[in-house]
Amino acid sequence: MQVLVLNCGSSSIKADVLDPDSGARARYARVERVGTATCAIRVGDGAEQALDGATHETALAVLLPRMLEGLTVGAVGHRVVHGGERFTAPTRIDDALLSEFEALSALAPLHNPHNIAGIRAARAALPGVAHVAVFDTAFHATLPRRARTYAIPTALAAEHGIRRYGFHGPSHRWVAERAAEFMGEDLRQLRIVTCHLGNGASAAAVEYGRSVETSMGMTPLEGLVMGTRSGDLDPGVVVELARRGIDPATLDHTLNYESGLAGLSGVGNDLRDIEARAAEGDDACRLAIIVFAHRLRKYIGAYAAVMGGADAVVFTGGIGENSAEMRHRVAQRLEFLGARLDEDRNRAARVSLEKWCAEISAPHGRTRLLVVKTDEAHAIGRDAARIAREADVVEGVLRIPVAISARHIHLDRRSIDALFGANYELTPRSPLSQPGQYASEERLTLIGPKGEIPDVRVLGPERAETQVEIARTDEFKLGVDAPVRGSGDLASTPGITLQGPKGRITLDHGLICARRHIHMTPADAKRFGVEHGDVVEVALDTEGRDLVFGDVLVRVSPHYKLEMHVDTDEGNAAGLGRGAEGVLVHTEGAVRLLRRKVAFDA
Ligand code: AMP
Numbered sequence: 001m002q003v004l005v006l007n008c009g010s011s012s013i014k015a016d017v018l019d020p021d022s023g024a025r026a027r028y029a030r031v032e033r034v035g036t037a038t039c040a041i042r043v044g045d046g047a048e049q050a051l052d053g054a055t056h057e058t059a060l061a062v063l064l065p066r067m068l069e070g071l072t073v074g075a076v077g078h079r080v081v082h083g084g085e086r087f088t089a090p091t092r093i094d095d096a097l098l099s100e101f102e103a104l105s106a107l108a109p110l111h112n113p114h115n116i117a118g119i120r121a122a123r124a125a126l127p128g129v130a131h132v133a134v135f136d137t138a139f140h141a142t143l144p145r146r147a148r149t150y151a152i153p154t155a156l157a158a159e160h161g162i163r164r165y166g167f168h169g170p171s172h173r174w175v176a177e178r179a180a181e182f183m184g185e186d187l188r189q190l191r192i193v194t195c196h197l198g199n200g201a202s203a204a205a206v207e208y209g210r211s212v213e214t215s216m217g218m219t220p221l222e223g224l225v226m227g228t229r230s231g232d233l234d235p236g237v238v239v240e241l242a243r244r245g246i247d248p249a250t251l252d253h254t255l256n257y258e259s260g261l262a263g264l265s266g267v268g269n270d271l272r273d274i275e276a277r278a279a280e281g282d283d284a285c286r287l288a289i290i291v292f293a294h295r296l297r298k299y300i301g302a303y304a305a306v307m308g309g310a311d312a313v314v315f316t317g318g319i320g321e322n323s324a325e326m327r328h329r330v331a332q333r334l335e336f337l338g339a340r341l342d343e344d345r346n347r348a349a350r351v352s353l354e355k356w357c358a359e360i361s362a363p364h365g366r367t368r369l370l371v372v373k374t375d376e377a378h379a380i381g382r383d384a385a386r387i388a389r390e391a392d393v394v395e396g397v398l399r400i401p402v403a404i405s406a407r408h409i410h411l412d413r414r415s416i417d418a419l420f421g422a423n424y425e426l427t428p429r430s431p432l433s434q435p436g437q438y439a440s441e442e443r444l445t446l447i448g449p450k451g452e453i454p455d456v457r458v459l460g461p462e463r464a465e466t467q468v469e470i471a472r473t474d475e476f477k478l479g480v481d482a483p484v485r486g487s488g489d490l491a492s493t494p495g496i497t498l499q500g501p502k503g504r505i506t507l508d509h510g511l512i513c514a515r516r517h518i519h520m521t522p523a524d525a526k527r528f529g530v531e532h533g534d535v536v537e538v539a540l541d542t543e544g545r546d547l548v549f550g551d552v553l554v555r556v557s558p559h560y561k562l563e564m565h566v567d568t569d570e571g572n573a574a575g576l577g578r579g580a581e582g583v584l585v586h587t588e589g590a591v592r593l594l595r596r597k598v599a600f601d602a
Helices: 056-068 095-107 112-125 138-142 154-160 169-183 235-243 248-257 260-265 271-279 283-307 317-322 324-331 343-348 376-390 413-420 472-478 522-528 568-573
Strands: 003-008 013-018 025-032 040-043 075-080 130-135 191-197 201-207 210-214 312-316 357-359 368-372 399-404 408-410 428-431 438-447 452-460 467-469 497-499 504-506 511-514 517-520 535-540 547-556 563-566 581-584
Touching: 003 056, 003 112, 003 376, 013 056, 013 376, 025 056, 040 056, 056 112, 075 112, 075 376, 095 112, 112 130, 130 376, 138 169, 138 210, 169 191, 169 201, 169 210, 169 312, 169 357, 169 368, 169 376, 191 283, 191 317, 201 283, 210 283, 235 248, 260 271, 260 283, 271 283, 283 324, 312 317, 312 324, 317 324, 317 368, 324 343, 324 368, 343 357, 399 535, 399 568, 408 438, 413 497, 413 504, 438 472, 452 472, 472 568, 517 522, 522 547
Parallel strands: 003 075, 075 130, 191 312, 312 368, 399 563, 408 452, 467 511, 517 547
Antiparallel strands: 003 013, 013 025, 025 040, 191 201, 201 210, 357 368, 399 581, 408 467, 428 438, 438 452, 438 497, 497 504, 517 563, 535 547, 535 581
């Protein structure tokens, strides 16, 4: 299947017809300076042709027939900048969804309206194929609350949808995946700082495959210094300028189009020109370069702190891929992280769609420095093809039993010895739904900095590693912060003190808030059309408290029995009783469409 990928920006349109598996281009075209007198189109490497004064609509009317001539396209992937709270995964587009995107335009006035123009034109040109929206914000839907919340009054934030969303998602995800591939490691084992440095620029902390921090915020204006955008700024400056009579539209224009490298250097937003002028001694250009590098270094250090370290720092985007000088300035002071730049490798690094990664760190460092070629069109095309292929999945409504898993403890041998006495054996009390598992007679007290919870049940049999699973409400009682994790995924988790009849131990890790999940056998997985590691939505139909749970992890093993587990908070929120059942959520009216998020999200 070939996929058409459309990326309609504020002043440009990028279009690619590509193979979603290999990324090979059958055709590509670019329209520049849309909406101006000098608008022009270039198809492939051909000459530029004038489209004087073309708008997005008129440019697309020229572009689309030329892109599609003689080619068969099975799906269209549309870049949509802002998905808001509602869209956290690639989504098939229909009329109802289009109106929802329009409502979201207020959040991204520079981008979403143009994305929508592209969707309308492409649906008219290709009515018979699946059109899929791929959101810049979606990869960052996993940001924890502490990272996505601004410290302003909660009611104000809620009223206006003010929170960190993050952007450049397809690029951050793509280069994190490529970096893991280059390193020969599982992305789920890595902590990566990805730096997308193009005309727009953002950094992200990608911890075990999930975005946990990113520098762009509610809008793509926050964070790094960019080509024409200021990035971080004391909010008091904006207030003060407004007070001095600068109107919002002028402020918006100044911060989005006249700031950043352009505003500091005075010679425009292209780093190539700025570097050339700096080399000739231009002080404004030198300042632009060092402010850019300083800001980025600050973010890399901060994100290493957020993740408790970094296994790799990835540079991508026009600047990250091409400017050895900027990489040198940023990386020369990252030795504290265990990242040592190899100057020869840095100078020699060249990346392309064929040779997409180059290492620029010296061997044997703790943190590797990589240059990775981003390919947002391929990332979007891959998602679009996946959704198009899944569109005809899952017949019939299959039900999943849902049970509450109350706070509990799994113990390893060392902990059992310390808490109950040497060679103590747990006493099975009642079997659990999963074969071989049981609730034991034994109970322990959890002790946190703020409070204690007595009589917490120990589950058997003995495990390889001690793990304590609590609910959010318990965190407040104990005064601890437990990350949401799948069972056994204990790296970088906090510890807790356990009191038993024969002793007390303080774990240095192992405390989690269990991620809601479904246990199923391979045969169940086949029936539901899901795979191990998929993340799905499950709707619960209960007495007066119906609820749809997102972010439900699918766990497949021949040793499991079909059952979904939620914790007490989640169960209470849904008014869950005995014998409750859920169904996988399907969208798009009569079409049974399973919304499946990225597989590595596990
Ligand atoms: P992007 O938005 O990812 O296409 O990046 C565009 C920006 O990358 C340009 O505005 C330049 O500032 C920068 N860039 C591209 N090539 C080079 C280069 N060889 N040296 C320095 N900067 C470059």
